[in-house]
Amino acid sequence: MLPRSIVARAGAFLAVLALGSAVLVAPSSAERSSQDRTAHAATKAKDPRKKLGLFVDPKMPAYKQGGVYRTSIGSRPQAFWLIPEAFDTDHVKSWVDGYVGDAAATHKTPMLTVYGIPGRDCGQYSSGNPLKTAPEYRAWIRQIAKGLVKRHAIVVLEPDALPLFSSPVETCPTKPAGWKGMLSYASKTLAQTGAWVYLDAGHSNWTPYDTRPQVLKDAGIKYARGFSTNVSNFRPTSDEKAYATFLLQGLRKIGVTGKHYVIDTSRNGAAPVGDGHDTINPTWARIGTRPKLVFDGAFDGTLWVKHPGESDGQVNGGNASGKWCTMLADRLLKGSSTQTYCPE
Structure with a gap:
């Protein structure tokens, strides 16, 4: 070159x-x-993401734990989650700068998750969010974008937002007005930095999804590289590939072509028990296949978006959402633990 x-x-x-x-x-x-x-x-072939591996961040909780938690979890690339509770509009750019700078120093690809849209999580375990309006959200996104310019990052955009907000208001009472416009703005603004943006599309057990290709189009999938599936969930990779194929076919029918997808495999190493709706620290969940970019047709690869060992919420022995818990990590790795709950 x-x-x-x-x-x-x-x-x-x-x-x-x-x-x-x-x-x-x-x-x-x-x-x-x-x-x-x-x-x-030729330009696409030269993209550094095609040849560089994903960044392993030594600041991740599992890495800091050492021992088996470092070797089996922390040594794998995982996403850096940008949430406005921790990284507000005045400071988020500097945090992004630091993270992508660390990735660049190791000649690896940075991977981030943007999780701050108003109404997030519909009042459930991750609903605490200081961003309340569309202008506040757009200002936050602009600051994130300033830290990503020409950094060749991978960005998973707003896990669960699209399938949640496209549900009836009874299912999501915090659905914000103009949410499609907010997702579209974020997708466009972040993609303009050179980032590969994957707009989250839920997972294969999140039904019905016949109209989801149209919702993806309305929410700005045209600006993104594609979509993500199975974020923080447990569906088998084969199911997710079939689901992604359905979405790609649906998008093509409405004029959206050339899109790609990634699958979160952080905790899908075991088949779900029962109806699969047990999604808050399920006891049957196991660690999934390691993250790897493969660029096989429309399938860009597997990612670890959710951090294995961090809680989904105070169910099945878990502590507060997003907090590390050795017991949960043990269950994912070994199927059992000497503890029965996570200390707060």
Whole structure:
């Protein structure tokens, strides 16, 4: 691959040569179209995310725990979650700068989860959110974007928001007005930095989903690289691939093509028990396949978006949502623990 400065100088030389040669014939529109496609393909092939691995952040809770928790969980790449409770609008850019800078220092790809849309989690375990209005949310997103410019990041955008907010208001009483516009704005703004944005689409057991391709379109999937599935959930990878195929086919029918998807495999190492609606620290959950980008057609790869060992909420022995718990990590790794609950 030529250094950018050499490419630029070569392009300038060819341009001067073309302008100074009266006998040269301009390419036809078909030739220009073919050349544009070739150039676009070459640019995509050079994307560093195609060759760099994902960043392993030593500041993650499991890494700090040491021992088996570091080797089996913390040594795997996991997403850095941006939540407004911890990273407010005035400070979130500096946190993003620090994280993507650490990733760049190791020549790895940074992976972030943006989780701050108003009305988030519909009043459940992760509903505490200081952002209450669309203008507040957009201002927060703009600051995140400033930290991501030209950093070639991967961003999972607003887990659960789209399937929750597209449910009846009885299911989601905190559904904010204009939520599709907020998702679309975030997708566009973050993608303009060069980030690969994956708009979250829930999971295969979140039914009915016949209208979800249209909802994805309305929420700005055109700006994103694609969508994510199974975030913080436990569905088998085969089920998620089938679900993603359904969404891709549905998107193509309404004019949205070329999209990709990723699957969260952090905790889907065992088949769900019963109807699969036990999703708050289920006792049967096990660690899933390791995160890896594979670029197999539309399937970009597996990610660990949820951090294994962190609680979903105060159910099945869990502590507060997002807090580390050794007992939960033991259950995921070994199927049992000497503890029966997580201390607060």
